[in-house]
Amino acid sequence: MKLSVCLLLVTLALCCYQANAEVCPALVSELLDFFFISEPLFKLSLAKFDAPPEAVAAKLGVKGCTDQMSLQKRGLIAEVLVKILKKCSV
Amino acid sequence: MKLLMVLMLAALPLHCYAGSGCPLLENVISKTINPQVSKTEYKELLQEFIDDNATTNAIDELKECFLNQTDETLSNVEVFMVISFSSYKLFKSPDQGQVGSSFLTDNAKATSEQAFSYIG
Structure with a gap:
C-alpha cells in the first residue's frame, strides 16, 4: 500500500511537470488579442471560453481602457508578456 | 487509506491539466x-x-x-x-495531443503557431 502511494506521488510529479512544460495556446492568443484586435473580433474570440456574460462584459470594459493606449505602448506590454512566456518555455 | 487513494486519483487529472x-x-x-x-x-x-x-x-x-x-x-x-x-484541459490530452471539437483544436493549433513564431 505504501508503495502504491509512493508510485502515485511520483506519477503526479511527472504528470504535472509535463503539463507545465508548454504554455496554453488559447491563453496566449487571448492575451495578445486583448491588446491588438478590435472589440467585436475580441468578443467573438472570447466565445470559445464559454464564460458568463458578465465576465465577458468586464473583460471588454477593461479592453475599452487599454484600447486608449497608443499602439506603441501596447506593443511594449506585449514584449513584456513575450519575455514572461519565454521564461516559462525554457 | 482506500479513500485517500480514490481522492488522489480523482485529483490527478484536475491538478495536472488545469492551469496555463x-x-x-x-x-x-x-x-x-x-x-x-x-x-x-x-x-x-x-x-x-x-x-x-x-x-x-x-x-x-x-x-x-x-x-x-x-x-x-x-x-x-x-x-x-x-x-x-x-480551459487548458480542453486543448490538451494527457499525451499532449489535442482534444475537443475541430473548432477548438484548429484554433489552438493556429494560435500556438502564431504565438510561438512571435516568441521564437
Missing part, C-alpha cells in the same frame, strides 16, 4: 487584476522584464486601467481568467 502551463504568467495576471497591488509593487514584480522608461510608462498605464475599474468588474475579470486557465 506558466505559473509566472498566472502570478503576473493575478497581480495586474488585484486592486490591492500598487503600481510600485507591480513594477517591482516586472522589473526583470522592463528595459526602458517607455516600457515602465506602458506598464504604469496598463495597471492604471485596472485600478480605475470597479471591484465588481475586477472580480468578473478574475472569473474570466480562472476560466481561461482551466
